[in-house]
Amino acid sequence: MTKSREDHNPGRRKFLKGVGIAGAGAAIADHLWTEAEAQEKQPTTLSGNVKITLDVNGSPRDVQVEPRTTLLNALRNHLEPAVTGPKLVCDVGTCGACTVLLDGKPAYSCLVLAVDAVNRKITTVEGFGSPESPNAVQAAFVEHDALMCGFCTPGFVTTISAYLKKNPNPSLDEVREACKGNFCRCGTYPRVFEAALAAAKATAG
Ligand code: FES
Ligand code: FES
Numbered sequence: 123m124t125k126s127r128e129d130h131n132p133g134r135r136k137f138l139k140g141v142g143i144a145g146a147g148a149a150i151a152d153h154l155w156t157e158a159e160a161q162e163k164q165p166t167t168l169s170g171n172v173k174i175t176l177d178v179n180g181s182p183r184d185v186q187v188e189p190r191t192t193l194l195n196a197l198r199n200h201l202e203p204a205v206t207g208p209k210l211v212c213d214v215g216t217c218g219a220c221t222v223l224l225d226g227k228p229a230y231s232c233l234v235l236a237v238d239a240v241n242r243k244i245t246t247v248e249g250f251g252s253p254e255s256p257n258a259v260q261a262a263f264v265e266h267d268a269l270m271c272g273f274c275t276p277g278f279v280t281t282i283s284a285y286l287k288k289n290p291n292p293s294l295d296e297v298r299e300a301c302k303g304n305f306c307r308c309g310t311y312p313r314v315f316e317a318a319l320a321a322a323k324a325t326a327g
Contacts, residue, residue: 176236194220197244208231258286262321282317285318294315294319300318301318
C-alpha cells in the first residue's frame with residue numbers, strides 16, 4: 123500500500139507531536155503538556171519570523187521567532203534578557219533538564235514550539251524564587267547539597283516544586299516516582315530526594 127505524504131512528514135512539528143508524551147518519563151507523562159491539549163488558536167501554516175508574546179514568570183515577553191523554534195530555544199536564545207534556567211541537554215525529550223511549567227504542569231520545553239506556548243502561563247525555575255528569596259525547594263537543594271554540575275537542577279526544582287503543590291506530604295517512593303522524567307548524570311538522586319522531602323516538611327511546618 124502506498125503511504126501518503128502525511129505519513130512520511132519528517133518535519134520537526136510532526137516529530138514533536140509524536141514524542142510529546144512517548145519521550146517523557148512515565149511518571150510525569152500524565153501531566154506533561156502535549157500538543158493534543160493545545161488550543162488550536164495558532165494559524166495552521168506559518169512561515170518566516172512571527173512576532174509572539176510569551177507569558178514568562180508573570181511578565182509578557184515579546185519575541186520574534188521562526189515557527190519551528192522550540193520554547194526552550196526561544197527562552198534561552200531569543201528573549202532579551204534571556205531566561206536560561208531551563209537547560210539544553212538532550213533536546214529530544216529524554217532528560218528533563220529543560221522542564222518548565224505550562225499552566226502549572228511540567229513540560230519539556232524542548233518538545234514545545236514557542237508559538238504553541240502563546241496564551242499559556244510559562245513558569246521557569248526563575249519564577250519560583252531568587253537567590254535572596256528562594257522557595258522551599260530551592261532552599262532545600264542548597265541546604266542538602268543536592269547538586270554537582272547543576273545542569274539537571276533547574277529541571278528537578280521545577281518538577282518537585284509543582285509536585286509538592288499537588289502532594290504536599292509525599293513519601294520517598296512518591297518523590298522518586300514524580301522525578302522519573304528527570305535524569306541526573308552526576309548521580310545526585312539521594313540528595314535530590316532528601317531535599318524534596320525536607321522542602322515538603324519545611325512547607326508544612
Ligand atoms: S533538553 Fe529537553 S528533555 Fe532533555
Ligand atoms: S548535578 Fe550534574 S547532571 Fe545532575
